[in-house]
Amino acid sequence: MFNNAEWPNLVRLYDHIGVEYVPVDLSKSYSFFGEKSFLNLDASYRPKLSLSLLSKNVRQISADADKMMSQVSDLPGVGNGLTLREYLNVNQFSDTFVFEFLYPSLSSTVCTCSYQALDNYPASLLLNSLAGIIGNDLSDSRSLMRTRFGSLDVARRLAKNVADIRFGTTVVSATVESNQVKIVFDNGERQSEASFDHLIVATQANQSSQFLPALTEVERNTLNSFQYENIETIIHTDESQMPADQSNWAHFNFVICPEASMCSVWMNRFNHDSPFDGNVFQTISPINDVADEQVLTRETLQRPIVNQASAKAWEAIASFHREPDRRIWFCGSYATSGVPLLESGLVSSLNVAEAIGIEIPELLSPSLV
Numbered sequence: 001m002f003n004n005a006e007w008p009n010l011v012r013l014y015d016h017i018g019v020e021y022v023p024v025d026l027s028k029s030y031s032f033f034g035e036k037s038f039l040n041l042d043a044s045y046r047p048k049l050s051l052s053l054l055s056k057n058v059r060q061i062s063a064d065a066d067k068m069m070s071q072v073s074d075l076p077g078v079g080n081g082l083t084l085r086e087y088l089n090v091n092q093f094s095d096t097f098v099f100e101f102l103y104p105s106l107s108s109t110v111c112t113c114s115y116q117a118l119d120n121y122p123a124s125l126l127l128n129s130l131a132g133i134i135g136n137d138l139s140d141s142r143s144l145m146r147t148r149f150g151s152l153d154v155a156r157r158l159a160k161n162v163a164d165i166r167f168g169t170t171v172v173s174a175t176v177e178s179n180q181v182k183i184v185f186d187n188g189e190r191q192s193e194a195s196f197d198h199l200i201v202a203t204q205a206n207q208s209s210q211f212l213p214a215l216t217e218v219e220r221n222t223l224n225s226f227q228y229e230n231i232e233t234i235i236h237t238d239e240s241q242m243p244a245d246q247s248n249w250a251h252f253n254f255v256i257c258p259e260a261s262m263c264s265v266w267m268n269r270f271n272h273d274s275p276f277d278g279n280v281f282q283t284i285s286p287i288n289d290v291a292d293e294q295v296l297t298r299e300t301l302q303r304p305i306v307n308q309a310s311a312k313a314w315e316a317i318a319s320f321h322r323e324p325d326r327r328i329w330f331c332g333s334y335a336t337s338g339v340p341l342l343e344s345g346l347v348s349s350l351n352v353a354e355a356i357g358i359e360i361p362e363l364l365s366p367s368l369v
């Protein structure tokens with residue numbers, strides 16, 4: 001998902017290459033496992049019912065959410081290097097708000113990470129990004145969208161003018177020799193070699209260091225300083241992962257246990273042209289396992305986590321890219337400032353293009369964010 005406010009380059013790129021996108025129905029439910037939902041929201045983080053009709057906890061969540069969103073830019077604590085946990089403590093946000101709303105929302109959508117990683121997120125960076133995603137107003141620039149025909153359509157459009165694409169091929173080693181980068185490929189059957197003027201490494205940071213034997217110690221330490229967490233994602237038909245009462249089911253369903261939470265996306269609602277007859281869900285970070293016979297597919301993904309050390313690593317990458325005669329470049333959502341999302345991945349590619357001296361189309365710019 002993306003919007004104009006937080007993903008300005010991505011939206012311009014999609015427009016430029018003809019990717020179609022549609023608004024996402026942002027209905028959300030919040031419930032404890034096996035119970036009815038205690039909060040249902042539309043696009044806004046504000047409940048639909050008037051305050052007097054809401055439970056005490058929901059009134060507290062609503063008041064704290066308003067406080068956070070209205071004061072993101074000037075609350076004491078934001079912008080002065082506090083972690084999210086420190087910021088929440090200093091500003092006395094209630095546990096109800098944090099553990100029944102904020103952390104469930106962030107841990108399975110915006111940041112897709114554990115509560116411990118959320119505690120350590122730089123508050124200023126995360127809250128400013130959050131304001132761009134949900135904000136105070138629901139202007140068009142904040143409406144979240146999704147691509148109409150999925151990532152495969154985007155990949156095909158982006159790759160249209162690329163002459164040589166090798167699928168199912170792993171880069172097993174890359175070394176710099178006489179200002180050329182020698183790559184060894186492995187397609188599962190045989191190994192082959194080729195030399196290039198430049199290598200843009202667009203794998204995760206923790207994968208890059210495995211096939212780059214010639215990294216300097218500083219480069220290796222920098223790449224290794226980016227930490228990743230595993231995210232389990234299951235697509236399944238198990239209705240017990242959803243709120244107990246089907247009339248509470250929303251598009252995004254946050255189910256909470258004391259120490260963690262999960263989000264189940266009701267896929268039949270997410271994709272209007274869903275090919276499934278029965279209900280199908282995508283559960284991110286499932287708390288309870290789903291029986292094999294109800295699983296359609298299961299993937300473990302990884303997402304970089306951001307903490308107080310990230311700024312130093314982002315600056316180190318920028319400084320590597322300023323070195324004269326550089327041949328190996330680092331690109332990806334982890335590699336530049338921000339919550340690691342598609343926009344930061346795209347911005348990091350613009351940074352690399354600028355550093356190599358490739359002309360960037362006028363419509364795109366790292367400074368749009």
Ligand SMILES: Cc1cc2nc3c(=O)[nH]c(=O)nc-3n(C[C@H](O)[C@H](O)[C@H](O)COP(=O)(O)OP(=O)(O)OC[C@H]3O[C@@H](n4cnc5c(N)ncnc54)[C@H](O)[C@@H]3O)c2cc1C
Nearest residue numbers: 001170171202203204207301303332333340341342343345
């Ligand atoms: C559950 C979940 C939901 C998300 N939702 C959103 C969202 O709504 N909006 C958003 O903006 N972002 C979202 N993200 C984040 C987004 O998906 C990532 O930021 C983005 O995919 C990162 O792109 P990347 O190009 O940096 O890295 P990747 O997508 O990880 O690409 C790296 C590629 O390198 C390949 N590779 C690795 N090693 C080698 C090798 N040796 N040789 C050849 N190839 C190799 C890998 O196979 C992989 O294809 C979500 C992430 C998760 C996990």
